[in-house]
Amino acid sequence: MHGYELITELEARSSGRWRPSPGSVYPALGRMEEDGLVTAEERDEKKVFSLTARGRTVREALDVDGADPTPDHWREPGDAHGALRALPAEIAGQARQLRRFGSDDQVDRAAALLEDVKRQLYALLADGPRRDDHEDEAGT
DSSP states (O other): OOOHHHHHHHHHHHSSSSOHHHHHHHHHHHHHHHSEEEHHHHEETTEEEEEEEHHHHHOOOOOOOTTOSOOOHSSSOOHHHHHHHHHHHHHHHHHHHHHHOHHHHHHHHHHHEEEEHHHHHHHHHHHHHOOHHHHHTTTO
């Protein structure tokens, strides 16, 4: 994969909870290349990285009894708080696509929709927590 593919793969595997920046991914890939864990080659004007035999050995060492080393909280859908981490990243991706490829009408409708969502979120915050939310937290 090239660096951008790795970034999007990490974002997908974390259900949008983590999207590393190019400023952290590319230096890490450079260090991995220096350590002999990956090789890099130019393909279609992009630098594509592949695991070396040593890199595969290190990767396999992370597996415990062949188990997926991906943390459970990244594989499981989680609670509503997790959705509030993942949904904005997904929405941002769709907004980027609309900005790049959408018609003027689509962009205008999307902007109006997001403005409405923003107003509704502010209204939720202004309402404050429900009484039964506090009771549940207090265990009553």
